[in-house]
Amino acid sequence: MPLPNTPExxxxxxxxxxxxxxxxxxxxxxxGKIGWTVGxxxxxxxxxxxxxxxAGTLVMPAESPQVSDPKAWNDDxxxxxxxxxxxxxxxxxxxLTTPTIMxxxxxxxxxxxxxxxxxxxxxxxxxxxxxxxxxxGEHALEFCEGKGTPFEKLYLLDAHTLLLGVGFNxxxxxxxxxxxxxxxxxxxSRFPIMRGGERIWIESxxxxxxxxxxxxxxxDRFAASGAVRxxxxxxxxxxxxxxxxxxxxxxRYFLSVLD
Numbered sequence: 001m002p003l004p005n006t007p008e009x010x011x012x013x014x015x016x017x018x019x020x021x022x023x024x025x026x027x028x029x030x031x032g033k034i035g036w037t038v039g040x041x042x043x044x045x046x047x048x049x050x051x052x053x054x055a056g057t058l059v060m061p062a063e064s065p066q067v068s069d070p071k072a073w074n075d076d077x078x079x080x081x082x083x084x085x086x087x088x089x090x091x092x093x094x095x096l097t098t099p100t101i102m103x104x105x106x107x108x109x110x111x112x113x114x115x116x117x118x119x120x121x122x123x124x125x126x127x128x129x130x131x132x133x134x135x136x137g138e139h140a141l142e143f144c145e146g147k148g149t150p151f152e153k154l155y156l157l158d159a160h161t162l163l164l165g166v167g168f169n170x171x172x173x174x175x176x177x178x179x180x181x182x183x184x185x186x187x188x189s190r191f192p193i194m195r196g197g198e199r200i201w202i203e204s205x206x207x208x209x210x211x212x213x214x215x216x217x218x219x220d221r222f223a224a225s226g227a228v229r230x231x232x233x234x235x236x237x238x239x240x241x242x243x244x245x246x247x248x249x250x251x252r253y254f255l256s257v258l259d
Contacts, residue, residue, distance in 0.1 A: 005036065005234040010234065014051045024135075024154070026160070029105045045058070045108060045112055064098050070090075092121070093120075093121035106126065134157075161242075169219075174215050174247075184207065184258065218250045227242065227245050
C-alpha cells in the first residue's frame with residue numbers, strides 16, 4: 001500500500017518533474033487521483049507555492065457554470081419545470097463567494113490567502129503570486145477563453161501547464177488555441193450580471209465544448225512530439241509542458257481539421 005502524500009514528498013516530486021522557482025504554472029488537478037494527502041488539498045497548494053517560490057505564480061481554473069441558464073446544465077436532478085423559478089432567483093457571480101466546480105484543490109485555492117480571481121461569471125481564473133494581478137486583471141465577457149482573457153495572458157507570458165491526474169480534455173488552453181482559428185466551434189452562453197444596479201440576463205458567444213472529439217487527439221500527438229515531461233505526483237500521472245508550445249501546436253491542428 002502506498003504511503004500518504006506529505007508536504008515533503010509532494011515538493012520533492014514536483015521539483016523532480018521540472019517545477020522550479022519563478023515559473024508561472026496553470027494547474028488542472030484531481031485530488032482523488034493524487035491519493036490520500038496529509039492536510040488535504042491545502043497541502044497540495046502549499047507544496048506548489050513552495051516549489052514556485054515568491055517569484056513564481058500559481059494559476060488554477062475556477063469555473064462556475066452553476067450561475068448560467070439552467071437549460072445548459074444537463075443536470076438530471078433539475079426538472080425543466082423548475083427553470084423559470086431558478087432563473088428568477090439565481091444569484092449573480094461573486095468572485096469572493098461563488099464556489100468553483102473544478103474540484104477540491106481549485107476550490108481550496110480560491111480562498112487561499114493571497115489568491116485573486118478574474119471576474120468572468122462562468123470561466124474565472126484564480127492566481128497567487130507575483131503575476132497574479134496581471135493574469136486575472138482582464139477577462140472578456142465574450143469568448144471567455146480567447147483574446148483579452150487570462151488564457152491569452154498565460155500564452156503571452158510563456159507559462160507552463162501542469163496536468164495533475166487529469167487529461168488534455170481538461171486543458172482550457174486548447175479552447176484558447178481553437179478560438180484563434182476562423183472555423184472555431186462556438187456556442188451561446190446565457191447568464192445574469194449586474195449592470196447599472198440592475199440584475200439582467202445577457203447572452204455571449206463562447207467556445208463550444210469539445211466533448212472528447214479533438215482535445216485527446218491533440219494531447220496524444222503533442223505528447224508524442226516529445227514536448228511533455230511526465231512523472232508521478234503522489235499516485236497521479238503528471239504532465240508538464242509549455243503552454244505556448246501546446247497552443248501553437250494545437251492551432252496548427254485545428255487549422256487542418258476545422259473548415
